[in-house]
Amino acid sequence: MRFTTLLASLGVVAVTAAAAHAADVELTLSHWVPPTHPLQPQGMEPWAESIKEASDGRIEITIYPSQQLGAAPDHYDMARDGIVDIAFINPGYQAGRFPIIAAAELPFLASNAKGGSRAVDEWYRQYAAKEMSDVYVCMVHLHDPGTLHAKSGPLAVPSDLEGKSVRPPNGTMAQMFSSLGAANVQVSAPEMRDALDKGTADMTGSPWGSLFTFGVQDTVKYHLDVPLYATVFAFVMNKDRIDSLSPEDRKVMDEHCTPEWAEKMASGWADAEAAGRQKIIDLGDHVLHKPTPEEMELWHEAAAPTVERWKTGAQKAGIDPDAALSDLKDRLEKYDSLQGQ
Incomplete structure (x- = not known):
């Protein structure tokens, strides 16, 4: 009887300990590339760990790769509808839906993904609420030129x-x-x-x-x-989910949704993509x-003509395309990521 009581007591302690270590906020992050893709181990995982540390363990992010929760083109709507909390999206998978951010995809524009991601993230922050108003745009970045x-x-x-x-x-x-x-x-x-x-x-x-x-x-x-x-990507979050966070947890998330983090997110992937050219040669x-x-x-x-088509679409979206494109080029140049410098 004493042994049973002891086991029960230990069970209570174990449950209490587990509860004490459980995160207050558990978020799902869905993406569609393999878990071995550089973006996960060198980008998403360090980002999630930094958020956990900055929140003293209150925020835990679970990553679901390889389209486990939905097809690649559906990820924006998955975040919008609350199917997932955070989604990694390629806006270009839904052609014409996001005409402003498509500027970052114009041919012969960005020369690299590191400074380029920082530049594009800075630039798009002035348009995100207009074009992606039904989600919280955390960060925007590029892959190395393809x-x-x-x-x-x-x-x-x-x-x-x-x-x-x-x-x-x-x-x-x-x-x-x-x-x-x-x-x-x-x-x-x-x-x-x-x-x-x-x-x-x-x-x-x-x-x-x-x-x-x-x-x-x-x-x-x-x-x-x-x-x-280059292709532009974004991490977007369900608006209700982020609005439900406490002020201190919201601050942690906001501090991890910055141009600096956009560059960090892109950097490991950029190096891996650039190295691929020599690997092809070595074959x-x-x-x-x-x-x-x-x-x-x-x-x-x-x-x-592709540039002119973008300008037409951007103008219909309610912005000055010449001013916007000039601004984007200035920011790319600032971060040594404009082709032809």
């Missing part, structure tokens, strides 16, 4: 896209590829390999390291060796084409 990768060549000038099927990385680049006579195959990055393997897509837009992340390094053999574009059976000055002029001419 380019085109094809199963067969040549891949040197814009006319090489004519009649081809291309998986675009975002809606902005889809518009450019379409204008060059390509057919867009709208699938997310996790579906890229399937599209290429089945022949649905002849080529894909991707940063270098992601060719290995998503297993297509042996499928695409021809590469346009130029920083063609030995790939063709990387560096455009000549004359070919680069053709690419810039091909990109010009």
